[in-house]
Amino acid sequence: MTVLAIDTSSRSRVVAVAATADGALIDSAVIGGDAVAASLPRALGGMLGAVDIAVVVVIGPGTYTGVRAGMAAALGIAHARHLPLHGVGSLEVVACGEPGAGVDDWVIADAGRGALYVARLADAAAPSRVPRLGFDAAGARVLSTDSIDVAGLILVDPARALARAVPLALSRPALDPAGLGALYVD
Numbered sequence: 001m002t003v004l005a006i007d008t009s010s011r012s013r014v015v016a017v018a019a020t021a022d023g024a025l026i027d028s029a030v031i032g033g034d035a036v037a038a039s040l041p042r043a044l045g046g047m048l049g050a051v052d053i054a055v056v057v058v059i060g061p062g063t064y065t066g067v068r069a070g071m072a073a074a075l076g077i078a079h080a081r082h083l084p085l086h087g088v089g090s091l092e093v094v095a096c097g098e099p100g101a102g103v104d105d106w107v108i109a110d111a112g113r114g115a116l117y118v119a120r121l122a123d124a125a126a127p128s129r130v131p132r133l134g135f136d137a138a139g140a141r142v143l144s145t146d147s148i149d150v151a152g153l154i155l156v157d158p159a160r161a162l163a164r165a166v167p168l169a170l171s172r173p174a175l176d177p178a179g180l181g182a183l184y185v186d
Contacts, residue, residue: 002019002020003019003020003051003055004016004048004056005017005169006043006057006074007058008036008062008066008069008073009058009063010146012032012147013039014030014039014066017029017047018047019163019166020166022166023166025160027047029042029043029046030043030158036066044073051083053083054083054086054170055085056087056165057071057074058089058162059071059087059088061089061091061111061117061127062090078177085177087169088165088169089124090117091109091117091119092125093162094145095143097158097164097165098154098156102121103122105120106142106143108142110148114131114132115129132149135150139152142154145161
């Protein structure tokens with residue numbers, strides 16, 4: 001019983017995981033340095049045969065092209081296999097990656113152009129976009145799957161975080177394919 005999860009929201013990598021419905025990592029591919037169009041098929045290739053429960057996709061925030069490529073791939077796989085498609089936010093994935101994290105910890109991601117997507121762990125579903133230089137964690141821990149020059153950053157493994165986010169995604173209603181939309185943060 002396997003769920004396929006896809007994260008193409010990052011500026012630096014594509015992540016695909018096969019996981020159990022309770023978030024245990026079965027297989028993963030993390031590919032960095034290439035365009036999404038080249039990385040995504042390679043990341044998904046070996047995992048497609050095992051998917052039989054659902055498909056999970058990261059809905060953003062993230063790169064415009066990346067989020068859409070991941071959503072299109074996830075929708076195509078879910079449709080072809082007659083599986084439900086579930087969504088989860090980028091920072092929710094980061095929040096799931098560190099089991100000992102506290103509600104006052106920060107989860108962040110690179111937003112490009114000198115900005116960050118940020119949220120307190122407890123509010124990971126509602127991120128804000130802030131200038132990188134204006135971000136102050138005020139002594140709280142800062143978690144990310146991106147290597148970002150921020151004081152006190154704790155790097156979270158992107159594949160484990162995505163696998164651990166699967167139960168959260170599956171706890172929500174499946175996405176309506178006719179109304180798919182990416183999460184934008186101003």
